[in-house]
Amino acid sequence: LARTAWLNGVFVAADEARISPFDRAFLFADAVYEVTAVYNGQPVDMERHLDRLERSLSEIGFTTFPARKEIAAAHHRLIAENGIGEGFIYLQVSRGAYGGRDFPAPDPARPTVFAFGEPKPLIDVPSARNGIKVIAFDDIRWARCDIKSTGLLGPVLAKTAAKTAGKEDAWFVDGDGLITEAASANAWIVTQQGELVTRALSNAILPGITRHAIFDTLAQHGLKIVERSFSLEEAKQSVEAFNTSAVALVTPVVEIDGATLAGGKPGPVTRSIQRLYYTAIGADVAKAAPWANE
Numbered sequence: 131l132a133r134t135a136w137l138n139g140v141f142v143a144a145d146e147a148r149i150s151p152f153d154r155a156f157l158f159a160d161a162v163y164e165v166t167a168v169y170n171g172q173p174v175d176m177e178r179h180l181d182r183l184e185r186s187l188s189e190i191g192f193t194t195f196p197a198r199k200e201i202a203a204a205h206h207r208l209i210a211e212n213g214i215g216e217g218f219i220y221l222q223v224s225r226g227a228y229g230g231r232d233f234p235a236p237d238p239a240r241p242t243v244f245a246f247g248e249p250k251p252l253i254d255v256p257s258a259r260n261g262i263k264v265i266a267f268d269d270i271r272w273a274r275c276d277i278k279s280t281g282l283l284g285p286v287l288a289k290t291a292a293k294t295a296g297k298e299d300a301w302f303v304d305g306d307g308l309i310t311e312a313a314s315a316n317a318w319i320v321t322q323q324g325e326l327v328t329r330a331l332s333n334a335i336l337p338g339i340t341r342h343a344i345f346d347t348l349a350q351h352g353l354k355i356v357e358r359s360f361s362l363e364e365a366k367q368s369v370e371a372f373n374t375s376a377v378a379l380v381t382p383v384v385e386i387d388g389a390t391l392a393g394g395k396p397g398p399v400t401r402s403i404q405r406l407y408y409t410a411i412g413a414d415v416a417k418a419a420p421w422a423n424e
């Protein structure tokens with residue numbers, strides 16, 4: 131079955147979609163993107179993804195944005211045409227192709243807008259059930275990690291190093307020995323004192339949509355989150371840890387830089403946040419993730 135993609139307003143067979151090699155995404159990584167989870171055939175937090183897309187575009191100098199309604203409609207059609215009950219939609223907006231390689235941004239831009247979708251189990255996966263191990267990796271990324279740019283060499287190198295080490299992911303460590311975030315997720319710990327901690331928003335991390343949703347969900351249940359920086363050392367001594375992202379949802383972390391967190395198994399706080407978040411996106415936890423009730 132040929133996959134359908136969306137390129138500059140046209141739905142096309144994915145393997146027939148073509149862009150110019152002069153596209154600034156290819157030459158300069160002059161592009162931003164979004165990855166939106168799909169659950170029960172619906173995009174999760176569509177409006178917040180559109181808000182963040184516009185913010186990223188605005189931060190790189192765009193003054194006009196692709197129409198929100200059209201992008202949302204394209205998400206729904208990609209979900210339908212590709213039969214995505216559970217999975218994700220990737221959307222990228224680049225500054226376009228101009229037949230040359232000039233650094234200054236052309237104004238107005240003629241952006242290249244591309245999206246594709248993929249069915250993929252998000253909830254009932256081994257990483258969510260059993261947790262993952264992460265390496266520590268120097269945060270070699272640029273100073274504007276709040277912009278969701280396609281310049282992803284840092285995460286590529288970090289995740290490759292993790293794989294080479296036989297682990298699943300990497301947590302970035304900044305020049306002060308503090309964790310910024312995971313290679314493609316926000317990072318959280320539960321301290322020995324029982325605090326739930328994640329780093330405060332700044333230019334050093336991506337403002338995760340899943341992170342935001344978990345703030346809302348926990349607030350509804352009267353559960354407290356402490357927003358502060360924490361060191362690699364504190365993380366290694368924490369009792370629980372997890373990643374959040376649109377595709378990883380809430381993924382327990384059971385080993386950090388060689389240190390096994392309590393028992394090497396997902397802990398009760400992580401499990402309760404998994405249950406709350408799965409419920410928030412419309413899942414019946416007893417059916418979709420019976421292991422999260424244990």
Ligand SMILES: Cc1ncc(COP(=O)(O)O)c(C=O)c1O
Binds near residue numbers: 311340
């Ligand atoms: C570096 C980084 N941090 C955090 C996130 C989590 O963001 P979201 O919850 O919006 O997927 C991502 C997602 O890909 C990411 O790449």
